[in-house]
Amino acid sequence: MPHTMSRPPVNPPTLADVAERAGVSRQTVSNAVNNPDLLREDTLRRVQQAIAELGYLPNRAARNLRTRASHLIGLPIKAAEEGTANAAMDRFVHSLVDSSREAGYHVLLFSGTRTGKAEDELPAYDDLLRSTAVDAFVVTDTYLGNPQAAWLHQRRAPFVAFGRPWNDDAARHPWVDVDGAAGADMATSHLIERGHHRIAWIGWRKDSLLGEDRRAGWSRAMRSRDIPTAGLASRVEDTVASGKEASAVLLDEAQPSAFVCASDTLAMGVLHTLAERGLRAGQDVAVTGFDDSQVAQTVPPGLTSVRLPLEEVAIEVVKALEGLLHTPPVVTPGVLLTPTLVVRGSS
Amino acid sequence: MPHTMSRPPVNPPTLADVAERAGVSRQTVSNAVNNPDLLREDTLRRVQQAIAELGYLPNRAARNLRTRASHLIGLPIKAAEEGTANAAMDRFVHSLVDSSREAGYHVLLFSGTRTGKAEDELPAYDDLLRSTAVDAFVVTDTYLGNPQAAWLHQRRAPFVAFGRPWNDDAARHPWVDVDGAAGADMATSHLIERGHHRIAWIGWRKDSLLGEDRRAGWSRAMRSRDIPTAGLASRVEDTVASGKEASAVLLDEAQPSAFVCASDTLAMGVLHTLAERGLRAGQDVAVTGFDDSQVAQTVPPGLTSVRLPLEEVAIEVVKALEGLLHTPPVVTPGVLLTPTLVVRGSS
DNA sequence: ATCCTCACTTGGAACGATCCAGAGCGCACG
DNA sequence: CGTGCGCTCTGGATCGTTCCAAGTGAGGAT
Secondary structure: OOOOOOOOOOOOOOHHHHHHHHOOOHHHHHHHHHOHHHOOHHHHHHHHHHHHHHOOOOOHHHHHHHHOOOOEEEEEOOOOOOOOOOOHHHHHHHHHHHHHHHOOOEEEEEOOOOOOOOHHHHHHHHHHHHOOOOOEEEEOOOOOOOHHHHHHHHOOOOEEEEOOOOOOOOOOOOEEEEOHHHHHHHHHHHHHHOOOOOEEEEEEOOOOHHHHHHHHHHHHHHHOOOOOOOOOEEEEOOOHHHHHHHHHHHHHHHOOOEEEEOOHHHHHHHHHHHHHOOOOEOOOEEEEEEOOOHHHHHOOOOOEEEEOOHHHHHHHHHHHHHHHHOOOOOOOOOEEEOOEEEOOOOO | OOOOOOOOOOOOOOHHHHHHHHOOOHHHHHHHHHOHHHOOHHHHHHHHHHHHHHOOOOOHHHHHHHHOOOOEEEEEOOOOOOOOOOOHHHHHHHHHHHHHHHOOOEEEEEOOOOOOOOHHHHHHHHHHHHOOOOOEEEEOOOOOOOHHHHHHHHOOOOEEEEOOOOOOOOOOOOEEEEOHHHHHHHHHHHHHHOOOOOEEEEEEOOOOHHHHHHHHHHHHHHHOOOOOOOOOEEEEOOOHHHHHHHHHHHHHHHOOOEEEEOOHHHHHHHHHHHHHOOOOEOOOEEEEEEOOOHHHHHOOOOOEEEEOOHHHHHHHHHHHHHHHHOOOOOOOOOEEEOOEEEOOOOO
16 A cells, blocks of 8 residues: 655765766776866766766865865954945855855855954854864955954964955955045046035044045045145044035035935935935035935935945955965955946935 | 974864864764764763864854755845835845855855846756755745746755745745735725725736735735725736826826835835826825835934735745755644834824 | 672773775786 | 886875763672
């Protein structure tokens, strides 16, 4: 009497299965997969057919064990802060996954503890390294004082940074970054071309080197046209509330007709101030942001913003990783990419 | 003559190293790590000390090979659509990484081809399964017609869905979802309490079951108070432009004093219309969104939005995964969570 | 004293791939 | 005709862990 029975899960075919079917040795199948040039043409075809017929795919764990590699790239993720407009990570992660796949790697996400403090992440890096769970890391915050870069270097762990080793001349690791000064310059020049003269800057506190870089772009654009900048700059925390306050103060004290902001978050703060005062963004006062977040894309009337070429960043990061993981390792120099300006209704 | 030489990379300690140091066999060390109860107390201490001294951590690849598991959970990521406000994925991913870590798993990201079509992802799933690169999947789009769920089921691949198997009664996989109707009901009831009567709905096209679920919450809240809904509903694409158009038409033809939207993206469209007509969100017309995206959090004057409990979703998803990967597998029933309403200036 | 049980520990085999050294063979060369 | 070389292909060892079956010794039951 037949009855429904659950099929036992069949183990996937192994190298040995393929070898038997093709009438060759295990090693030959292995070569067919990894070094096809070593095989005679007809043997290769025979093996490939056996592989196709059985639907063979090498077992990752076995390969990893033998080759002492995991073909995984570790990417730490920080909690996206609530109330900010920083959606850049999302786009970058996706690009990185795509680029990695083309290079034969997958991306493994991890986080330290829930605290979010940088030091707390080190044990997580350490565990992944020691258990050979990942081959390399991609790190994203490389300001000085961030222990990760130095720690990884000392550990001789392969890693590529998205972000310059700002003030660490001793850093010898590959990095990829976006020219923030160029971005701010583009935004500022764009506003000047639109006839603005009194253009204010709202950026981050002075200890943010990334912020100072962007700020340099604003002052460069102004100075190259002999436009005074005195009293037009403000440096605050990266929150909407700070942007709101700073812009209110600037409007009262310096009467700017336009704002260039170091982030979309700050730019949103400016929009808050404008809304409160009944000023129309883009018509009464121009505003530009940074990062081209979803916020910039959707807020009325559209926020002009500097867009980071995250797809290219990911490609360069993976290139650098491939160099590091190559034998012998090839340490690529830093790469600096140029952002673009997306003009919308706010300017 | 001494000269700087690069230290050869030292191999991490293995079980055998620990065993030798502790004066026990490999198996005993393995037990100390995986089944401490089996050891006598003093032996356990001795082994643990040796482990600590050497900084031993089990080699992932070897363990994976032997146990036929990878301790990785595969998460497909779709490209975040440009121009929408959907940042939910980001929060969910982070929560999932945290929950997974606590359960001893890591999250592996992958994507199909760059096309973004659902069918194109199947080979990616297949490869990961066949190469035993992941133990299970978390999938996020389970509407009917999406081939993933059925395919995974047929493949006997363990997976948990974030999202109900809407119209597939045959589905027998674990899922976790958020009660969209309850969310829309909360938003609508909130508006009614604020004195609104003519409350419009802007949702997705009728073939979106997720959208119809949320819509049901709106109409339920209205009907339970005998408020007429005729002419107050609109169903469009999930884009800012569609939300803008739909709200303009509704304002002209039905004079609503408030809008309940199926997404923050649509709500942003409403804000566009209000801005164009010189109406103030929250004062002249109320608006609520869905998802509590960064856009909702930052746009002036703040968009009231239904917030999905993604942290809890992640926890439940991991619980269900643990059940599936348990031996014997425990198939948990579906879990439906309730969202919360975050009230901001727009209502 | 012998046997049995129980708690604990052990060595060998296995997971499935790649590394390595060498075998077989055909061919050109001296 | 012997030798050596290059091209293919092979079998055994190995990566580091866990599974499995069996070994050891103390203590109680017979």
